[in-house]
Amino acid sequence: MSTEQKYDIIIVGAGAAGLSLATSIAESSELKDKRVLLLDQTKKSGNDRTWCFWEDGTGRYDDILTQSWKNVYFHSNYVSRRLGLSTYSYKMLRSNDFYEYTLGIIDASDNVTFAIDRVIDIDAQQGKVVCKDHTYVSDLVFSSKIPDAIDFSNYLYTDQHFGGWFVEFDNEVFDLEAATFMDFRIDQDNEHRFCYMLPLSARKALVEVAVFSNSHQTKEGYDSILKKYIKDYISTAPYSIEEREYGVIPMTNYPFWNHNNGKLYHIGTAGGAVKPSSGFAFRRIQQHTDEIVKCLISKRSINNSYKIFRGRHLLYDSIMLHVLEEQKIPGDKVFSDLFEKTDVDVILRFLDGDTSWNGDLQIMKAPAKWPFIKGMFKVISPLK
Numbered sequence: 001m002s003t004e005q006k007y008d009i010i011i012v013g014a015g016a017a018g019l020s021l022a023t024s025i026a027e028s029s030e031l032k033d034k035r036v037l038l039l040d041q042t043k044k045s046g047n048d049r050t051w052c053f054w055e056d057g058t059g060r061y062d063d064i065l066t067q068s069w070k071n072v073y074f075h076s077n078y079v080s081r082r083l084g085l086s087t088y089s090y091k092m093l094r095s096n097d098f099y100e101y102t103l104g105i106i107d108a109s110d111n112v113t114f115a116i117d118r119v120i121d122i123d124a125q126q127g128k129v130v131c132k133d134h135t136y137v138s139d140l141v142f143s144s145k146i147p148d149a150i151d152f153s154n155y156l157y158t159d160q161h162f163g164g165w166f167v168e169f170d171n172e173v174f175d176l177e178a179a180t181f182m183d184f185r186i187d188q189d190n191e192h193r194f195c196y197m198l199p200l201s202a203r204k205a206l207v208e209v210a211v212f213s214n215s216h217q218t219k220e221g222y223d224s225i226l227k228k229y230i231k232d233y234i235s236t237a238p239y240s241i242e243e244r245e246y247g248v249i250p251m252t253n254y255p256f257w258n259h260n261n262g263k264l265y266h267i268g269t270a271g272g273a274v275k276p277s278s279g280f281a282f283r284r285i286q287q288h289t290d291e292i293v294k295c296l297i298s299k300r301s302i303n304n305s306y307k308i309f310r311g312r313h314l315l316y317d318s319i320m321l322h323v324l325e326e327q328k329i330p331g332d333k334v335f336s337d338l339f340e341k342t343d344v345d346v347i348l349r350f351l352d353g354d355t356s357w358n359g360d361l362q363i364m365k366a367p368a369k370w371p372f373i374k375g376m377f378k379v380i381s382p383l384k
């Protein structure tokens with residue numbers, strides 16, 4: 001019979017959120033006395049995703065970034081711009097580098113233990129984490145396992161699904177000084193589709209297509225969009241495909257934190273860290289991690305840390321989702337108006353949910369026929 005092992009904190013899932021939280025605790029002198037267990041069914045290695053995010057100044061993962069840029073391109077059939085970022089840098093981090101770096105910190109730490117085990121059930125009231133091999137107990141459990149049986153039917157929900165290629169050309173075709181943030185010049189096919197491009201050298205780049213819709217492509221579908229995009233907008237010269245990545249990110253105003261219960265709190269995608277209107281999550285995971293650590297140090301309720309996902313920016317996100325999905329306003333037009341009329345740093349700050357009222361106003365008045373008011377009345381009812 002297996003005995004229950006006790007810890008001060010248990011973290012379920014060693015992905016972006018679990019590893020960020022575990023390493024932040026390991027590196028905090030105030031939390032050195034906390035015995036922490038990090039659990040995952042596998043130990044991540046290799047590159048299973050590439051994160052892009054923007055940051056004001058230096059950041060925690062600057063030493064392991066693949067690349068960063070101070071300029072971005074925006075393209076559509078309405079407008080083409082090369083925009084300089086003033087406060088922000090646009091950063092690219094490959095997950096293999098993140099996993100190696102964070103797992104290294106955990107290996108070296110005295111208070112965080114990593115265990116491979118599959119979580120079968122979490123008893124939120126008892127703080128009991130039942131796994132395939134062992135049962136663990138704690139007064140504080142953080143989980144990045146998405147709760148079972150979520151009913152999204154009363155909420156806005158759209159998948160962001162995408163496919164990408166790391167390509168290498170024989171000749172120099174990329175502007176290494178600028179990443180392509182969004183390029184809407186591809187066939188929209190009644191969806192919201194854009195390509196983005198992250199140059200690693202003048203010959204190498206990650207080129208991805210992202211689609212906001214609930215009908216996914218086959219891998220061949222993404223591949224044929226990428227092939228045409230490269231031919232039409234990058235170069236007709238020969239190139240090789242070094243790696244491919246495909247993925248899905250849920251974009252929804254569903255209040256994931258309502259599943260927090262008793263001793264259990266959710267983090268990462270499972271905790272509502274994905275920005276509903278854009279699918280960006282990596283920076284929000286870092287911001288949430290910082291808030292959780294502050295709560296742990298000051299012994300305040302972890303509930304306080306979820307404030308960063310709520311408030312008026314959740315309402316804006318819901319309106320944006322509604323405008324794109326329910327009112328079927330063309331995404332290329334909405335974003336073109338934004339990028340044509342608004343400072344790019346203000347747009348990025350808004351997408352981060354970090355604008356002042358003045359910044360919000362600049363965003364709202366940018367699109368020519370911004371159906372914000374209509375959207376606002378429609379979305380207020382599902383917000384809880």
Ligand SMILES: Cc1cc2nc3c(=O)[nH]c(=O)nc-3n(C[C@H](O)[C@H](O)[C@H](O)COP(=O)(O)OP(=O)(O)OC[C@H]3O[C@@H](n4cnc5c(N)ncnc54)[C@H](O)[C@@H]3O)c2cc1C
Binds near residue numbers: 017
């Ligand atoms: C391909 C891809 C690219 C993305 N790119 C970006 C980007 O450029 N910028 C951005 O901001 N966001 C991006 N995202 C969104 C988001 O940042 C990532 O999904 C991020 O990895 C979410 O972190 P997480 O910890 O919530 O989930 P994950 O990183 O998926 O980690 C969850 C962990 O929980 C473990 N787990 C699940 N169930 C169990 C169980 N029963 N027992 C034990 N362990 C379990 C899993 O094995 C996994 O390791 C991307 C997402 C994907 C899928």
